[in-house]
Amino acid sequence: MKALRKLVDSIAPTFAKDGKLGKLHFVFDGLETFLFTPGHATVKGAHLRDSIDLKRTMSIVITAMIPCLLFGMWNVGHQHYLALGEFLGMGDGFWDKFIFGAIKVLPIVVVSYGVGLGIEFLFTTIKGHPIQEGYLVSGMLIPLVMPVDTPLWMVAVGAAFAVIIGKEVFGGTGMNILNVALTARAFLFFAYPTMMSGDKVWVNTGLEEGQQVVDGFSGATSLGYAATGQVDKVTSMMDSFWGIEAGSIGETSVVACLIGALVLLITGIGSWRIMLSVFLGGLAMSAIFNAVGPGLGNEYMQIPMLHQLMLGSFFFGLVFMATDPVTASQTNTGKWIYGFLIGVMAILIRVVNPAYPEGMMLAILFMNVMAPLIDHYVVQANIKRRLKRTALVAA
Amino acid sequence: MEDVVRGDKRKVLEVRVVADASIAYEDFGAGDPSTMNRETVVQKLLKSGVWPVIRQRPFDLVADPANEPKSIFVSCFDTNPLAPDLDYIVHNHGNEFQTGLNALSKLTKGKVNIVVNSKTAAREFLDAKNVVRQTVDGPHPAGNVGVQIHHLDPISKGEQVWVAGVQDVLIIGRLFLTGKYDATRVVAITGSEAKNPKYLRTLIGTPVKDLIGPVDPHTRVVSGNALTGDRIGQDGSLGFYHTQITLLPEGDEPKFFITDGWASAGFDKFSANRSFPTWLMPSKKYALDTNQNGEPRSFVMTGQYEKVFPFDIYPVQLIKSILANDIDQMEKLGLYEVVPEDFALCEFVCTSKINSQSIVREGLDTLKKETT
Numbered sequence: 001m002k003a004l005r006k007l008v009d010s011i012a013p014t015f016a017k018d019g020k021l022g023k024l025h026f027v028f029d030g031l032e033t034f035l036f037t038p039g040h041a042t043v044k045g046a047h048l049r050d051s052i053d054l055k056r057t058m059s060i061v062i063t064a065m066i067p068c069l070l071f072g073m074w075n076v077g078h079q080h081y082l083a084l085g086e087f088l089g090m091g092d093g094f095w096d097k098f099i100f101g102a103i104k105v106l107p108i109v110v111v112s113y114g115v116g117l118g119i120e121f122l123f124t125t126i127k128g129h130p131i132q133e134g135y136l137v138s139g140m141l142i143p144l145v146m147p148v149d150t151p152l153w154m155v156a157v158g159a160a161f162a163v164i165i166g167k168e169v170f171g172g173t174g175m176n177i178l179n180v181a182l183t184a185r186a187f188l189f190f191a192y193p194t195m196m197s198g199d200k201v202w203v204n205t206g207l208e209e210g211q212q213v214v215d216g217f218s219g220a221t222s223l224g225y226a227a228t229g230q231v232d233k234v235t236s237m238m239d240s241f242w243g244i245e246a247g248s249i250g251e252t253s254v255v256a257c258l259i260g261a262l263v264l265l266i267t268g269i270g271s272w273r274i275m276l277s278v279f280l281g282g283l284a285m286s287a288i289f290n291a292v293g294p295g296l297g298n299e300y301m302q303i304p305m306l307h308q309l310m311l312g313s314f315f316f317g318l319v320f321m322a323t324d325p326v327t328a329s330q331t332n333t334g335k336w337i338y339g340f341l342i343g344v345m346a347i348l349i350r351v352v353n354p355a356y357p358e359g360m361m362l363a364i365l366f367m368n369v370m371a372p373l374i375d376h377y378v379v380q381a382n383i384k385r386r387l388k389r390t391a392l393v394a395a
Numbered sequence: 396m397e398d399v400v401r402g403d404k405r406k407v408l409e410v411r412v413v414a415d416a417s418i419a420y421e422d423f424g425a426g427d428p429s430t431m432n433r434e435t436v437v438q439k440l441l442k443s444g445v446w447p448v449i450r451q452r453p454f455d456l457v458a459d460p461a462n463e464p465k466s467i468f469v470s471c472f473d474t475n476p477l478a479p480d481l482d483y484i485v486h487n488h489g490n491e492f493q494t495g496l497n498a499l500s501k502l503t504k505g506k507v508n509i510v511v512n513s514k515t516a517a518r519e520f521l522d523a524k525n526v527v528r529q530t531v532d533g534p535h536p537a538g539n540v541g542v543q544i545h546h547l548d549p550i551s552k553g554e555q556v557w558v559a560g561v562q563d564v565l566i567i568g569r570l571f572l573t574g575k576y577d578a579t580r581v582v583a584i585t586g587s588e589a590k591n592p593k594y595l596r597t598l599i600g601t602p603v604k605d606l607i608g609p610v611d612p613h614t615r616v617v618s619g620n621a622l623t624g625d626r627i628g629q630d631g632s633l634g635f636y637h638t639q640i641t642l643l644p645e646g647d648e649p650k651f652f653i654t655d656g657w658a659s660a661g662f663d664k665f666s667a668n669r670s671f672p673t674w675l676m677p678s679k680k681y682a683l684d685t686n687q688n689g690e691p692r693s694f695v696m697t698g699q700y701e702k703v704f705p706f707d708i709y710p711v712q713l714i715k716s717i718l719a720n721d722i723d724q725m726e727k728l729g730l731y732e733v734v735p736e737d738f739a740l741c742e743f744v745c746t747s748k749i750n751s752q753s754i755v756r757e758g759l760d761t762l763k764k765e766t767t
């Protein structure tokens with residue numbers, strides 16, 4: 001450490017603002033502060049400060065996503081071999097499946113981080129502000145919400161769009177209106193619909209010589225089946241719970257999401273209000289559908305409440321996307337409204353709108369836009385209470 | 396007079412005066428304040444120079460004797476880190492305390508509130524007359540007079556509440572009992588770097604080196620507490636309103652990310668949230684240093700300030716309105732009810748290391764300039 005510190009100190013003058021490579025000052029600063037929390041003592045205000053910083057916060061969120069990532073790798077392999085009719089048992093060929101998945105998934109992660117962080121470094125240099133840690137989380141979320149067959153160039157384009165249009169134009173981390181990772185996904189979803197939806201992209205069917213896809217293989221997700229009226233082909237509740245089904249890389253397993261939720265809730269970094277209210281909103285909408293479904297003869301509406309919620313990306317969005325503190329409501333009352341409406345809308349879009357098999361992404365993005373409005377009214381209520389008191393004083 | 400220390404824009408920071416070898420008091424005349432009218436009490440406080448111990452809300456300034464507050468608050472317990480025990484300080488000073496309260500009660504037509512903690516056993520507080528005694532319990536900032544005012548008699552636009560500390564009331568009391576401005580304070584010497592923490596009886600403005608002796612150069616000397624005090628250095632003097640000296644280790648060493656930085660296990664890191672394992676060890680003791688523990692960032696996390704800010708006010712929105720210089724909004728969001736010290740804990744817990752106390756001070760200055 002001391003040697004490393006010496007090395008950093010020795011090259012620091014080169015990267016000082018008036019040094020030889022002064023233009024790269026903030027890139028250097030970003031890397032230096034990654035290695036060493038600076039020896040900055042407090043200058044004004046409270047002399048002591050909490051040990052938490054944004055790096056710690058973001059690293060905990062990334063830790064919380066690791067179960068989804070690891071499970072996603074295995075599931076990518078599992079779905080692939082199912083399509084080929086090999087290793088049909090759950091426990092069969094664990095390492096084959098995992099390694100196959102890792103080979104597919106890791107490049108997406110690398111491209112997402114490489115492109116996103118590259119652009120952040122570029123903006124840092126041009127605009128002369130320190131690197132903020134926001135993309136560390138977005139960079140991991142983007143791969144997890146992609147179908148496994150997304151071409152790498154498309155991941156790169158999506159990440160670039162999200163960082164530039166989703167974040168940097170608003171002023172960087174903390175200033176964005178829309179969730180960065182969902183901006184990437186929504187952009188790709190609308191720009192390249194054939195590569196981001198349908199039933200060809202969720203399971204990798206790359207064949208080597210002598211292999212062939214089993215008869216009757218379709219590659220559709222449960223939601224894809226449900227949307228096309230084949231509700232009987234939706235995976236069982238248990239499989240959905242464990243996540244053994246086709247879908248985006250990290251979204252399928254409710255268990256993995258719940259482990260992540262546990263990490264976020266124990267550390268207090270994710271908002272329990274948002275998580276609970278999204279869940280309740282989804283439950284309420286499913287309950288309404290359950291009630292009216294039989295009358296309308298709509299089978300999709302009749303999927304039992306909990307099973308409905310375990311499908312698709314509902315839990316992944318609930319745990320990792322809706323809770324993004326920058327784009328969610330900021331007031332505690334607002335969080336309840338914001339979360340509940342996400343839950344309601346996600347299920348509503350999924351079941352009723354045939355154009356979109358899954359509603360979570362659109363529900364969250366829509367409520368991201370609405371969050372400031374919700375907060376506005378919550379804060380107005382507080383202002384009115386105060387004005388009323390002032391009026392009493394004046395009277 | 397020895398020296399005048401000036402800061403930016405020639406603002407006077409310190410006036411240094413060499414003390415005589417012996418103290419001689421000017422006699423302002425003793426007298427029972429209960430028999431005086433408001434004007435006499437005010438004149439006596441002004442003439443003797445004791446007046447500035449009385450402060451006003453909003454704006455956190457020395458009270459203007461031309462105004463009359465709707466009420467006066469004296470917080471009788473201090474919940475700040477390592478704060479002196481006011482029960483101990485007031486012990487055997489009941490007469491001075493009561494006389495001081497009698498003087499304060501002449502300044503307002505409203506109530507004089509003394510706010511005690513339910514654990515207090517000090518007869519001086521419990522037997523105080525001529526006042527309304529309120530009981531408030533809870534962790535810091537329950538002892539902050541701003542929190543107490545907010546819940547008991549909130550300040551609306553156009554209103555004023557005056558406040559004084561327990562030791563300030565004692566000074567007022569002594570003035571009326573003896574006719575002298577006796578600026579004695581009991582000061583607690585605290586902090587992990589204080590080799591022998593103790594109480595000292597001294598005078599306002601005493602050089603701290605006479606109180607604490609030689610200290611390690613790597614120690615920060617703070618007049619006041621660790622959250623709101625002033626950094627004065629080893630040659631500084633005890634602040635006018637301060638009843639505590641805090642000695643803290645300077646935290647100007649870089650911390651390697653794996654061993655003791657953001658990615659460390661953190662078994663020795665104190666945090667108000669649960670992102671370090673130490674939340675499972677509630678009785679652990681720490682010697683916190685003055686490192687900022689991170690770099691300033693935009694607002695990212697939400698709900699943090701609200702947990703340590705017991706006001707019916709949205710703290711982050713208020714801070715943002717100040718940053719945007721939106722005077723109308725600051726007023727509406729309740730800036731009249733807060734002072735910088737109320738934000739000290741927000742500043743402590745902030746993940747983004749935002750200096751909210753100085754932001755609030757700027758907001759108050761702007762609001763005052765615009766409204767008066």
